Amino acid sequence: MDVRTFWLAGRPATGDSELTVTNPHDGRVVAAHSVPTEAQVEEAVAAADAVAKEAAALPVHVRAEALAHVSRRIAERADELAHLITSENGKPLMWARAEVGRAVSTFRFAAEETRRWSGGVMRLDTEPAAAGRLAYVSRVPYGPVLAITPFNFPLNLVAHKVAPSIAVGAPVVVKPAPATPLSALALGEILAETDLPAGMFSVLPVPNDRAASLVNDPRLPVVSFTGSGPVGYSIMDSVPRKHVVLELGGNAAAVVLRDADLDWAASRIALFSNYQAGQSCIAVQRVIVEEPVAEAFLGKLLPAVSALVTGDPFDEKTQVGPLVSEAAAERVEQWIEEAVAAGARVLAGGTRDGAAIAPTVLADVPADAKVSAEEVFGPVMVVQTVPSADAAFEAVNSSRYGLQAGVFTRSLDLAFRANRELEVGGVIIGDVPSYRADQMPYGGVKESGVGREGLRSAMEDLTYEKTMVLTGLTL
Known part of the structure; x- marks a missing residue:
């Protein structure tokens, strides 16, 4: 049987057990994937934590080119990825092809936003007491991101978490939906082709009952979750001191x-x-x-x-x-x-x-x-x-x-x-x-979640403003 590896700190790895993925239409086995051990999950989180400062300091061109490479490679593998989505998810090929096309755009938009991502300046001498002072305002990543993704868009909703994380210089640990992990693992193959540092990404297809340890780990200060409301709000309630982004359901x-x-x-x-x-x-x-x-x-x-x-x-x-x-x-x-x-x-x-x-x-x-x-x-x-x-x-x-x-x-x-x-x-x-x-702000109010996706909006959501004041300047 075809057994897929998972991605541990940017490299392929195997655990000590396997799970199979079946097609919802006819029940046939699509593939199996290796499941990370507890020790391997710990290694992935430790690697994300260790690389966080290096990731935040990555030059803009390195981040942007990595994202552009992913966009190009998804386009080159479009037919293969569409068939993979249909195989594991059951969605018709016409919609799978549309999803792949959107993922191409999502990474391309992220590359473009990365090159535009910059700080701003603010003159403070609007009052006499601040004469000679200038503020430089930049955005800084909170730190490594735990991305928990759903089954319904197994490629593009992973892209909407991975792309903005890389864009702002935040390592990302992906926990894909157990029903549809193969698309995320294929994305890991493409990410591994880039020059991103080891530890910048991991794709860990662990069962849902093992997600709590990742959610609670203090080395992952951001949790970005897409899925059902009860699960999303239970995550928020369990980690009140973390930055939690929730894209939940609706009845549109x-x-x-x-x-x-x-x-x-x-x-x-x-x-x-x-x-x-x-x-x-x-x-x-x-x-x-x-x-x-x-x-x-x-x-x-x-x-x-x-x-x-x-x-x-x-x-x-x-x-x-x-x-x-x-x-x-x-x-x-x-x-x-x-x-x-x-x-x-x-x-x-x-x-x-x-x-x-x-x-x-x-x-x-x-x-x-x-x-x-x-x-x-x-x-x-x-x-x-x-x-x-x-x-x-x-x-x-x-x-x-x-x-x-x-x-x-x-x-x-x-x-x-x-x-x-x-x-x-x-x-x-x-x-x-x-x-x-995919580039527009996207998210809900009331019980449909908190935070926004949409590349630049997500990049802002994964970062905080930091202000440096320069003193004694002649303006």
């Missing part, structure tokens, strides 16, 4: 107002409720339609959902594949059944076949049903009709989550009002909440 809403382009809205919502099998923090889950266009919109939405191509994720035409596991699909099926028992109507889908859930549209769903109030993380949308834009915005804000929202309108006034009133980290006008450009 798409608002369709009476002046929307209904054909565009229906096609986008149908696709992006079901892309990645709904396993995206910003997949469309709640659809809030203004009453005057509700019937016409639904008449366009349901055919668009039915037209989606489901099945084998290795088929280039497939748009909706399986969930990451049969257990995940069984949970989603149970949530659908609970909603139906509480009075919801199934307008499309609602069935399960192994790890796959048919694209599902529900109506008349009680507000407290899990498929409406929680993050379903499956190909399920809940359609709600409201009488006005006021009611639509209130419905968006009724959630305890606040990651992103999409508003389909042609009104500039309504667009700015939505931006002003919606309690989310990002408002996407004229499109689904699932839109994300």
